[in-house]
Amino acid sequence: MSITLYELAGSDANRPFSPHCWKTVMSLAHKGLEFTTVATAFTAIPNIEDGATKRVPLIRDGNRLVSDSYAIAEYLDETYPDRPSLFAGKGGQSLTRFVESWTQNVIHPFAGSVALMEIHDMLAPIDQVYFRESREKIYGMKLEDVPVGREQRLEEFLKKLQPLRALLTGQNFIGGESPLFADYIVFGAFQWLRICSAFPVLPAGDPVADWFDRCLDLHDGLARRVPAAAAL
Amino acid sequence: MSITLYELAGSDANRPFSPHCWKTVMSLAHKGLEFTTVATAFTAIPNIEDGATKRVPLIRDGNRLVSDSYAIAEYLDETYPDRPSLFAGKGGQSLTRFVESWTQNVIHPFAGSVALMEIHDMLAPIDQVYFRESREKIYGMKLEDVPVGREQRLEEFLKKLQPLRALLTGQNFIGGESPLFADYIVFGAFQWLRICSAFPVLPAGDPVADWFDRCLDLHDGLARRVPAAAAL
Numbered sequence: 001m002s003i004t005l006y007e008l009a010g011s012d013a014n015r016p017f018s019p020h021c022w023k024t025v026m027s028l029a030h031k032g033l034e035f036t037t038v039a040t041a042f043t044a045i046p047n048i049e050d051g052a053t054k055r056v057p058l059i060r061d062g063n064r065l066v067s068d069s070y071a072i073a074e075y076l077d078e079t080y081p082d083r084p085s086l087f088a089g090k091g092g093q094s095l096t097r098f099v100e101s102w103t104q105n106v107i108h109p110f111a112g113s114v115a116l117m118e119i120h121d122m123l124a125p126i127d128q129v130y131f132r133e134s135r136e137k138i139y140g141m142k143l144e145d146v147p148v149g150r151e152q153r154l155e156e157f158l159k160k161l162q163p164l165r166a167l168l169t170g171q172n173f174i175g176g177e178s179p180l181f182a183d184y185i186v187f188g189a190f191q192w193l194r195i196c197s198a199f200p201v202l203p204a205g206d207p208v209a210d211w212f213d214r215c216l217d218l219h220d221g222l223a224r225r226v227p228a229a230a231a232l
Numbered sequence: 233m234s235i236t237l238y239e240l241a242g243s244d245a246n247r248p249f250s251p252h253c254w255k256t257v258m259s260l261a262h263k264g265l266e267f268t269t270v271a272t273a274f275t276a277i278p279n280i281e282d283g284a285t286k287r288v289p290l291i292r293d294g295n296r297l298v299s300d301s302y303a304i305a306e307y308l309d310e311t312y313p314d315r316p317s318l319f320a321g322k323g324g325q326s327l328t329r330f331v332e333s334w335t336q337n338v339i340h341p342f343a344g345s346v347a348l349m350e351i352h353d354m355l356a357p358i359d360q361v362y363f364r365e366s367r368e369k370i371y372g373m374k375l376e377d378v379p380v381g382r383e384q385r386l387e388e389f390l391k392k393l394q395p396l397r398a399l400l401t402g403q404n405f406i407g408g409e410s411p412l413f414a415d416y417i418v419f420g421a422f423q424w425l426r427i428c429s430a431f432p433v434l435p436a437g438d439p440v441a442d443w444f445d446r447c448l449d450l451h452d453g454l455a456r457r458v459p460a461a462a463a464l
């Protein structure tokens with residue numbers, strides 16, 4: 001039986017953009033598991049599966065409901081141990097948390113603020129109301145003001161990627177020769193940017209850009225099927 | 233037969249300070265392996281073991297010579313698989329490289345520049361000549377000028393630790409419930425600072441400071457036996 005993935009969607013269900021949902025899409029593909037997606041708007045999340053979660057991704061696998069991209073990856077590795085591992089051992093499982101924390105603290109604040117208006121514009125009207133209210137509370141300013149100065153902040157952000165850049169100069173994936181869930185965590189953040197925003201972030205020739213390109217090629221180019229915002 | 237560890241030393245052989253050598257000391261203790269250390273001055277490194285290495289740590293284990301703290305950890309896990317693992321699997325081995333890259337790019341530049349004069353002052357006169365020449369070339373300025381403004385740079389540095397801080401708010405070690413080589417990589421950098429410099433870096437109550445304290449307690453308080461510079 002196929003797994004159901006509830007993933008965040010804007011007004012165009014064919015352009016899923018949530019970084020966390022992309023982590024799960026890539027995790028399911030990595031395991032070679034069949035799945036169908038249910039496009040879910042921000043304001044529709046509380047109603048799915050009888051209020052099972054406040055956030056997506058949420059998967060249903062038979063009787064089991066699992067939310068949170070990290071918990072889903074752990075669930076998939078435990079439940080389908082014969083398929084390619086997302087962690088490659090207990091040490092990998094622990095250290096993936098560091099990659100997650102780095103991504104959440106270094107990439108997400110930049111990506112989220114840079115693309116904020118463009119994310120807003122992708123949403124259905126009712127979700128735009130929710131998004132504006134919740135995000136203006138978080139940022140303490142008008143939505144329109146958050147991305148201001150992103151061109152000036154880019155250089156500083158690219159410097160912060162140096163630990164990743166240095167690593168990827170010597171190896172193809174964060175996981176080594178092949179990707180692990182740690183790759184999908186970082187990939188999710190850049191895929192979010194790629195789909196939401198036409199603002200160019202990774203310069204051509206940057207080892208991080210080359211790695212991102214390799215990730216887009218994975219699993220028969222699954223993540224490339226959604227065109228980049230810049231290409232629209 | 234006991235392993236021999238060649239480790240960097242200043243004029244006081246009882247105050248080994250190299251971050252890379254501390255990684256290996258902690259690795260050997262983690263594996264529960266007996267070892268003896270050979271204090272080695274900067275300018276003496278080319279002469280040890282018939283010129284086997286340009287840098288320490290270097291270990292001799294029977295007939296085998298292994299240099300580089302990461303390669304040594306891999307060697308120890310391969311050679312002594314029945315003892316506690318430093319990587320806990322292939323995924324851990326790969327992702328430790330990210331922790332290493334983060335440490336080298338975020339902690340080392342700060343720690344090295346902050347403590348530069350104090351490191352210089354710990355060396356024997358002949359090593360001070362080598363150290364000044366090589367470091368003034370790297371930094372492109374007089375040795376005395378490098379640490380200037382470190383008080384102002386501290387706040388920015390502490391912000392950069394946020395990925396580590398957030399992680400250690402939820403778990404005791406980078407490796408999870410118990411330490412892995414990834415912990416020793418980051419530990420080595422802070423131990424370097426602790427031994428060389430009286431400049432206070434980690435504020436009391438910072439989860440990173442609490443974690444560092446837990447590391448100092450490991451292996452019967454092995455790393456605490458060298459008193460902090462501030463305590464001298």
